[in-house]
Amino acid sequence: MGLVAFAYIGGFFAVQSLWAGAYAYEMGLEGPWVGRWLLVLNAASIGGGVLAGVLAGLLGTGRSLGMGVALFSLGLVLWALGAPLPLAYALVGLGGGFNAMVLAQTASLAADSAGRAMALVNVTGVLGIFAIQTSFGLAVERGGYPLPLLGLALLQGLALVGATRMHREALGKGSRP
Secondary structure, eight states, X not given: OHHHIIIIIHHHHHIIIIIHHHHHHHTTOOHHHHHHHHHHHHHHHHHHHHHHHHHHHHHOHHHHHHHHHHHHHHHHHHHHTTOOHHHHHHHHHHXXXXXXXXXXXXXXXXXXXXXXXXXXXXXXXXXXXXXXHHHHHHHHHHHOSHHHHHHHHHHXXXXXXXXXXXXXXXXXXXXXX
């Protein structure tokens, strides 16, 4: 789950806390409009957190986590392709709001040492924020936003493959994560 935390938690918070606002300003939006679009992203994130919990109860944490990563990735790809900013930001926020499922899934996979596992996964996510903010910035300086956004979406895909593999292994052991 460390790669998932690094990519997904790190990616979401790197974009949400720094690059979404910087991008909107770079596109020429005035401060009040930047604030409105960031409000869309963050309100969608709150909704995503609620939806993640509901879906986890219905489908399991692994599937809820997968849906969150997929929605976040879709938002990144649409953003890179020039979709309307409110749509891209809403999907980034909605999908990013599922990020608590990383810790829930970690707890379900490491029940006998959940506290230690969750602490390690959480630290890995925080390291991801730093690393992705920094590398994303360097990439934006060299070529603009589309390539780093697509790269971050690709990283999410790799994380989703890892999460899916862990989910299947857990199901094979008779649990319902």
